[in-house]
Amino acid sequence: AQSVTQLDSHVSVSEGTPVLLRCNYSSSYSPSLFWYVQHPNKGLQLLLKYTSAATLVKGINGFEAEFKKSETSFHLTKPSAHMSDAAEYFCVVSPTGSARQLTFGSGTQLTVLP
Amino acid sequence: KAGVTQTPRYLIKTRGQQVTLSCSPISGHRSVSWYQQTPGQGLQFLFEYFSETQRNKGNFPGRFSGRQFSNSRSEMNVSTLELGDSALYLCASTGGGRSSTDTQYFGPGTRLTVL
Numbered sequence: 060a061q062s063v064t065q066l067d068s069h070v071s072v073s074e075g076t077p078v079l080l081r082c083n084y085s086s087s088y089s090p091s092l093f094w095y096v097q098h099p100n101k102g103l104q105l106l107l108k109y110t111s112a113a114t115l116v117k118g119i120n121g122f123e124a125e126f127k128k129s130e131t132s133f134h135l136t137k138p139s140a141h142m143s144d145a146a147e148y149f150c151v152v153s154p155t156g157s158a159r160q161l162t163f164g165s166g167t168q169l170t171v172l173p
Numbered sequence: 174k175a176g177v178t179q180t181p182r183y184l185i186k187t188r189g190q191q192v193t194l195s196c197s198p199i200s201g202h203r204s205v206s207w208y209q210q211t212p213g214q215g216l217q218f219l220f221e222y223f224s225e226t227q228r229n230k231g232n233f234p235g236r237f238s239g240r241q242f243s244n245s246r247s248e249m250n251v252s253t254l255e256l257g258d259s260a261l262y263l264c265a266s267t268g269g270g271r272s273s274t275d276t277q278y279f280g281p282g283t284r285l286t287v288l
Binding site (some may be wrong): 093100101103105108127149160161162164165166 | 216226278
């Protein structure tokens with residue numbers, strides 16, 4: 060069985076400061092890990108995905124995440140927050156062999172203050 | 174390429190009724206998955222269809238069902254609606270391979286309200 064835990068339900072940062080959204084995972088297999096973003100009244104958009112090719116994954120809009128097997132973590136970072144980054148972020152795990160039965164974290168609401 | 178489309182976007186029903194939601198995947202995509210999003214339970218997997226066959230199923234009661242047509246469009250049906258079925262229903266499509274690294278592309282969702 061696999062699961063993800065997003066350690067913060069809400070994160071608030073000032074515009075121009077770094078963003079850190081934390082995610083720990085649990086999986087019996089070597090997992091694939093994803094970060095999705097959801098803006099209000101919109102569907103989910105993929106930010107980035109880890110597929111075991113490289114532990115540091117770069118995504119869209121300046122986001123990146125680092126896979127740390129020893130810590131079972133996949134934290135999402137961005138050097139400088141922008142107002143348009145305000146949204147809900149989901150850490151997602153997909154175990155090998157179960158291609159589309161995604162397991163979502165509970166989400167982290169990111170607020171960006173002017 | 175057009176994205177995943179879902180119709181209708183908003184729906185209001187009363188308890189006991191049934192509802193059908195529709196999802197059109199990205200052209201060429203053969204797999205469609207459905208998810209339910211609620212404030213209390215978050216995002217939960219309902220089921221996945223590929224080549225008109227249900228390939229995976231989440232832990233939902235039999236009132237939730239779906240199907241897929243030969244053009245890969247999918248519908249999900251909820252019978253005997255309960256208040257707790259009020260949710261955002263999201264559908265996602267992908268190419269269809271079994272690789273867990275395939276990207277799922279999500280539609281905007283259908284907001285179902287049960288009164």
